[in-house]
Amino acid sequence: MADSVKHLAVLGSTGSIGQQTLEVLRAFSHRFRVIALAAGNNSDLLKRQIEEFKPRFVYLQDEQKLHSIAGAGYEILPPEAMANLPLVDTVVIATSGKAGLLPALAAVRAGKTVALANKEALVMAGEIVTAEAKQHSARILPIDSEHSAIWQCLNGETTPAARLILTASGGPFRNYSLAQLEKVTAEQALKHPSWRMGRKITIDSATLMNKGLEVIEAHWLFEMPFERISVLVHPQSIIHSMVEFADGSIKAQLSYPDMRLPIQFALSYPERLANPQLPKLDWDKAASLTFEPPDCDSFPCLKLAIEAGKQGGTCPAVLCGADEAAVELFLAQKIKFTDIARLVEQTLSGHQSISRPNLEQIIEADAWARQQVLNYL
DSSP: OTOEEEEEEEOOOOOOOHHHHHHHHHHHHEEEEEEEEEESHHHHHHHHHHHHOOOSSSEEEEEHHHHHGGOOOEEEHHHHTTTTTTOOOOEEOOOOGGGGHHHHHHHHTTTTTTEEOSSHHHHHHHHHHHHHHHHTOOOOOOSHHHHHHHHOOOOSSSSOOEEEEEEEOOOOOTTHHHHHHTTTTTTHHHHHHSSSOOHHHHHHHHHHHHHHHHHHHHHHHHHHHHHGEEEETTTTTTTTEEEETSSEEEEEEEESSSSSHHHHHHTTTTTTOTTTOOOOOOTTTOOOOBOOOOOTOOOTHHHHHHHHHOOOHHHHHHHHHHHHHHHHHHHTTSSTTTHHHHHHHHHHHHHOOOOSOOHHHHHHHHHHHHHHHHHOO
């Protein structure tokens, strides 16, 4: 096989980001080879992916269904072990929640290139993950559209950025009153106006928690103090983020809102590949680009996340655990949309943070937060 072919492990292959990653790989089958696929519990889709991409290693989190995918020609291997495979050049972390933390750590410790879509790995353990990446010469390439935009704006610059500006669509309830937000249903919240994403991240986008997590991510990815990271609501989702420099100049990255573009850039970097399947902006139809500050009174999750990031220690892990538990309750119709922020705030308020935690303490803080949410309920 040619040296130019990149060998990939795709963790979370049946989720939204995983499926879109495979769409990109499908368009460039001569440039990429799938070595390993790991999924959650969608055994039917994983079977179809195995038949098409023919990986050597597979995994399904749902142990009851694990043996139903067993077949000749490949072997079952856990995600952390996939991240260590000598055959693999790039590990795509497309899982959501804390499930991405240990595989991400395994990948950077193995010196791999990590195409990272999972927010929680850096939010929960950013100091540990980035330190391990530096020690083992691993590269973390962001798949999130906002962080990909910042990365692209910084590429080629020889002086550091003065400020990072993350854009947010504002979600489907940007103009809702507090009374209207109280009545939001899961069905409504799952209809994002701009992006095709998984269920958890779609709810996080609706509460603006997602943007708060991205601020913490940007802090670790680009070594930027929280005071120099800001959020701006941009409903058209055309400008994906901006970087301001010392002279006042601002660079922005613009494109049609399609996650396959930042995925492809991370996988093909440093090249840019022509992909006719990706939609392009039609400037004749782009009427206007508007901006407004985020409403932290109506959407307190953004402020809660940024405050947890600034406090550091185990607070970001508690933030992630509480949010994930609360979102699950909302999707199960056990709490209201506005209860997500209330439960997260209560959980953070009751937490005694540990500064400079080790990995075990981070995982324990996450588990504690999940249980606290259930206790408050």
